[in-house]
Amino acid sequence: MQIILIIGLIALYIYLIYLFFAYVAPFIIAIGSIILTLAMMWRYFRALGSNLLWGEGWLEVPSAGEPAYHDYFFLKAYQDYKMIVVEAFEKIKDDFILVFGLGMRCMNPFVWFVGIAIWGITLVSAIPAGIAVVALGLIHMAIVLTIVLTAMLCAGVLQVTERAVMAWQHRFITCPECHHKISVPLYICKCSAEHKRLLPGKYGVISRRCKCGEELPTLLLLGRNRIAAFCPQDGCRTPITKEAGLITNLHFPIVGGTSAGKSSFMTATLVALKTGIGGVELSFPTAVDQAGSRDQRNFERSEGQYLRGEPMDKTADSQVSAFLIKIRDASKTERLIYSYDAAGEIFRGGHNLASLPYLAYIHGIFLLIDPYSIPDVRSKYPSTLPIGSSSSPESPQDIYDTIVRSLIQHSKRSDLQNVPVAVVITKADIPAIQASITSTTPSPIGTGLEKLVDMDPNSLKIREWLISNGEGNLVRGVEESFKRVRYFECSALGRSPETSNGAAKPFSARGVVPIWNWMLSLHGQKLDGGLS
Numbered sequence: 180m181q182i183i184l185i186i187g188l189i190a191l192y193i194y195l196i197y198l199f200f201a202y203v204a205p206f207i208i209a210i211g212s213i214i215l216t217l218a219m220m221w222r223y224f225r226a227l228g229s230n231l232l233w234g235e236g237w238l239e240v241p242s243a244g245e246p247a248y249h250d251y252f253f254l255k256a257y258q259d260y261k262m263i264v265v266e267a268f269e270k271i272k273d274d275f276i277l278v279f280g281l282g283m284r285c286m287n288p289f290v291w292f293v294g295i296a297i298w299g300i301t302l303v304s305a306i307p308a309g310i311a312v313v314a315l316g317l318i319h320m321a322i323v324l325t326i327v328l329t330a331m332l333c334a335g336v337l338q339v340t341e342r343a344v345m346a347w348q349h350r351f352i353t354c355p356e357c358h359h360k361i362s363v364p365l366y367i368c369k370c371s372a373e374h375k376r377l378l379p380g381k382y383g384v385i386s387r388r389c390k391c392g393e394e395l396p397t398l399l400l401l402g403r404n405r406i407a408a409f410c411p412q413d414g415c416r417t418p419i420t421k422e423a424g425l426i427t428n429l430h431f432p433i434v435g436g437t438s439a440g441k442s443s444f445m446t447a448t449l450v451a452l453k454t455g456i457g458g459v460e461l462s463f464p465t466a467v468d469q470a471g472s473r474d475q476r477n478f479e480r481s482e483g484q485y486l487r488g489e490p491m492d493k494t495a496d497s498q499v500s501a502f503l504i505k506i507r508d509a510s511k512t513e514r515l516i517y518s519y520d521a522a523g524e525i526f527r528g529g530h531n532l533a534s535l536p537y538l539a540y541i542h543g544i545f546l547l548i549d550p551y552s553i554p555d556v557r558s559k560y561p562s563t564l565p566i567g568s569s570s571s572p573e574s575p576q577d578i579y580d581t582i583v584r585s586l587i588q589h590s591k592r593s594d595l596q597n598v599p600v601a602v603v604i605t606k607a608d609i610p611a612i613q614a615s616i617t618s619t620t621p622s623p624i625g626t627g628l629e630k631l632v633d634m635d636p637n638s639l640k641i642r643e644w645l646i647s648n649g650e651g652n653l654v655r656g657v658e659e660s661f662k663r664v665r666y667f668e669c670s671a672l673g674r675s676p677e678t679s680n681g682a683a684k685p686f687s688a689r690g691v692v693p694i695w696n697w698m699l700s701l702h703g704q705k706l707d708g709g710l711s
Contacts, residue, residue: 215301218274226266245375246372250387253330256326263319271312341398345424349429353501355500356417361411363411365416370389379397408467419466427514431518431543432541443686444605446485446671448691449478457692458509459507463505464515487685501517502518504518506706508706512705514704541586542702545601548650553648559648597662599661600663602665602667603668603694604644607669616641619647621640663701670689673689
C-alpha cells in the first residue's frame, strides 16, 4: 500500500511539473522576460538621467592651451556617453546576476523547476534586452554624432562666411605697430585668460565659455570686438581697436623726404575734416578698456601747434606706427584709415624698408615732394625759400626709387600697378612756386597715358611743371609703374611758418582735402570734392 502511495505521489509530482512547464512556466518566462527587458532599458534611461539631467556627468577641466570649456557635443557628450554606457552595463550585469542567483537559490527538490523557469527568464530576455539596450546606445550615439557633424558644419560655415564677408568688404585686421596682418587677434577675458583662437569651433559655435564661466562671442557680428584684443605676434601685444574687422580699412603711406611736410599735411587734413565740412564725421578708434586714443592725443597736440601757428614737430621715430582715424561721410559710409608717416631719414642710403610689412597691403600712396628738393627749382629760385622754412635734402627720385623697390619686395608688380598714387607738390604757398605752377602750360600727354585716372587740367599742369623742372624721369617712372596717378599741389600751412611782428598767426591749409577726396573716392568713400 505504501509503495502504491509513493508511486502515486511521484506520479502527481511529475504531473504537476509537467503542468508547470506546460502551462505556467511559459507564462512566467514570457512575463518575466518582458519585465526584465524593460528593466534593462530603464537602467539605460536611469544612467542617462543621472549623468545628464539630475547629475553633472563628466567634469571637464579647461586646458592651459585654450582656457575654455569645449562645446558639449565636441567633448563632454562622448565622455558622458561612455559613463552612461558603463553605468548601464554595470547595473544590467548586476540585475542579471541577481535574477540568476534567485534561480540558483531555488535549486532544491521542492522548487527546482521554479529556478529553471527563472533561469529561462534570463536566457530568453538576454537577446531582446541586449538588442534593446544596444539600440538605445546606437540611437544615443547617432544623435550625438548628428549634432556634432551639424555643429562642425555650422562652425565651418560661420568661419568661412565671416572671412568671406570681410574679404568682400575689404576688411582685415592689422597691427598698427608691427604691421602684420592678423588672422585672429589674441583675446583676453576679464579674468585675464588668453584665448588664441576665439572662432566658431570645438569650444563653441556662436559663443564659448571661458574657464571663469564668462560667455565670449565667437563672431564679430555677435560682439567679439567688445572683448579686449591684442596683436598675437611675439613681443608685440599691441591693443587692437574695436572697429578692426568691422569696417573697411584702408592703408596709405605718406612718403616724402625730411621736411617735405608730411606731418603738416596730415595735421592740416584732420583739422579740416574735424570741422565736419562736407558732412564728414571724424573720430579716433580705441581699443577695449583703453582710456582714449594715443593718436587722438598726438593729433590734439599737433592741432594746438597748428592753430597757434607754430611749426609742426617733424616725424623722428624710425619705428613707423600707423595713425588710425575713422571717417564717416555724408552717405554714412565708414572707413578705417591707417596712415603711415615714415621719417624722411629712413629713405636715405638705400634703406630697404623690409621692416615695414604694411607695404604688402597698401591701398594708395601719397608721394609728397618738397619743391626745393628739386635741383632745378633750387637753381632757378635760390633765394625764395621763406624764413623759417627748410627744404628736404632727399631728391624726389631717390625717395621714389626707394619706395618702389620696397613695394616690389612686398608685392607682385602686377598688384602694385593697381595702387593709386597722388603726387603732391607741397609748400605751394611760396609765391615763386605758385606763380611758376600757374604759368605752366601742359603739353599733350603721350599715347596710352591718357588712360591714367582723371588727368584733369590742373593735374596735367602740375605734371608738366615737374617735367619742365627736371623731374621727367620721375614722372615717367611713376606712370610706368602705376596705372592710376594724379598730380596735386597744396599748402598744408597756407603760408610760410615764420612769425609776423613776434606773434604767430594760425595756419590755414589750401588744397589738402581734395587730395584725400580723390584717393578715398577710389575706395568707395566720397568727401566734398569742392573743398579747398
